[in-house]
Amino acid sequence: MPEGHTVHRLARALTDLFAGQRLTVTSPQGRFAGGAALLDGRVLAGASAWGKQLFVDFVPADGGTRAPDDVRVLRVHLGLYGAWTFAGDGSAVVVQAIGAPRRRIGETETLPPVAGALDEPVPLPRGDESPASASGPEGDVALEVVADAPVPDWQPPAPRGAVRVRLRGVHAVADLTAPTTCEVLTPSEARAVVERLxxxxxxxxxxxxxxxxxxxxxxxxxxxxxxxxxxxxxxxxxxxxxxxxxxxxxxxxxxxxxxxxxxxxxxxxxxxxxxxxxxxxxxxxxxxxxxxxxxxxxxxxxxxxxxxxxxxxxxxxxxxxxxxxxxxxxxxxxxxxxxxxxxxxxxxxxxxxxxxxxxxxxxxxx
DNA sequence: AGTACATGTTCAT
DNA sequence: TGAACCTGTACTT
The missing domain is CATH 1.10.8.50 (Helicase, Ruva Protein; domain 3)
Structure with missing residues (x-):
């Protein structure tokens, strides 16, 4: 599995890519349909990592109070095989994939540093290329939104494999596969998880x-x-x-x-x-x-x-x-x-x- | 095609 | 201590 460093990278990636955006949340695979419905249409407020635990905070899109009662927390643990893969409209620079060490969904040691220290932004694969050509520079690339306007007519690629959750924002999608845990918690339930660490x-x-x-x-x-x-x-x-x-x-x-x-x-x-x-x-x-x-x-x-x-x-x-x-x-x-x-x-x-x-x-x- | 393997955790025995 | 679980990849037949 991804050890803690990977999960921290993921938290940064999700925050950099989606924070402040109203997301479409689905479960292409279907096993998280109920949870996705609880999050769909909400705004991703931010993501954080505690050890190997990933927490993604969602608040109401209609100017909710952000009081604890209004926050829903997506908790993800990647387990041994879990991974996120990303695809975007080309306007953003983003990680390709972070998670278990595999060819397609592999984190590698050959990557540019994370956001802020990236020399050359690398555009995301648009998702309309063959897997081979879409792989681009191998692995796990830092992300940073470099253009505000979404590319018109961009359609995200079809989910590949058993995608438990798809987050779709302005520029990109993030697909989660094979997590050992994926659930929606209240903030106090999330806190209880952290307190066990x-x-x-x-x-x-x-x-x-x-x-x-x-x-x-x-x-x-x-x-x-x-x-x-x-x-x-x-x-x-x-x-x-x-x-x-x-x-x-x-x-x-x-x-x-x-x-x-x-x-x-x-x-x-x-x-x-x-x-x-x-x-x-x-x-x-x-x-x-x-x-x-x-x-x-x-x-x-x-x-x-x-x-x-x-x-x-x-x-x-x-x-x-x-x-x-x-x-x-x-x-x-x-x-x-x-x-x-x-x-x-x-x-x-x-x-x-x-x-x-x-x-x-x-x-x-x- | 089948099989082994993987940076993990939980629950049962 | 062992099995179950989550899935994709690379290797073997």
């Missing part, structure tokens, strides 16, 4: 970067305390969204490696300073993930030129942009079972922890 390194980092007051919800001390409260292995604690929100299987393995921490160390035995360092590293890595759309954890000196040999999975859509870190050089341990550790040369191990494959180096991580 641990602190989110991306939200904390965003506040720090903006120089604004961070939400106490995202205070790293909550993370440190939660890990140390339990004898459960630290490698399992990091996957618990009530301990830290937004970390997934890649960030878990990689951040433990970078800290040289043995994933099987009981949480209660990990020094506070080490957990502080893990948090700081998560903030840095995940903010970078939001900026670039890719997870890259290797230091330049640890990347083997030309990549590694051996049969391990590499991501789709990779290596297309000059200067991008190749997908097979991005990680220290993730998906590198049996390959030599980039630092000590001993084979990378896999073991199942918290129901997922956890990769590590027994020599480097103690």
């Amino acid at each position: 641990g602190p989110d390194p991306i939200r904390w980092g965003d506040a720090a970067r903006a120089g604004t007051e961070p939400d106490p919800h995202d205070d790293p001390q909550r993370f440190v305390d939660a890990v140390r409260r339990s004898r459960t292995p630290v490698g399992a604690r990091l996957m618990d969204q009530s301990v830290v929100a937004g970390v997934g299987n890649i960030y878990r393995a990689e951040v433990l490696y970078r800290a040289r921490l043995d994933p099987f160390r009981p949480g209660s035995s990990v020094p506070v300073e080490d957990l502080r360092a893990v948090w700081d590293d998560l903030v840095e890595l995940m903010l970078d993930g939001v900026r670039t759309g890719a997870i890259v954890t290797t230091l330049p000196e640890d990347r083997v030129p030309g990549g590694t040999t051996g049969r391990h999975r590499v991501r789709q859509n990779s290596d297309a942009v000059p200067g991008a870190v190749p997908s097979d050089a991005s990680f220290y341990v993730y998906h590198r079972e049996g390959l030599p550790c980039r630092v000590c040369g001993n084979p990378v191990l896999v073991r199942e922890v918290a129901g997922r494959n956890l990769y590590s180096c027994a020599t480097c991580q103690r």
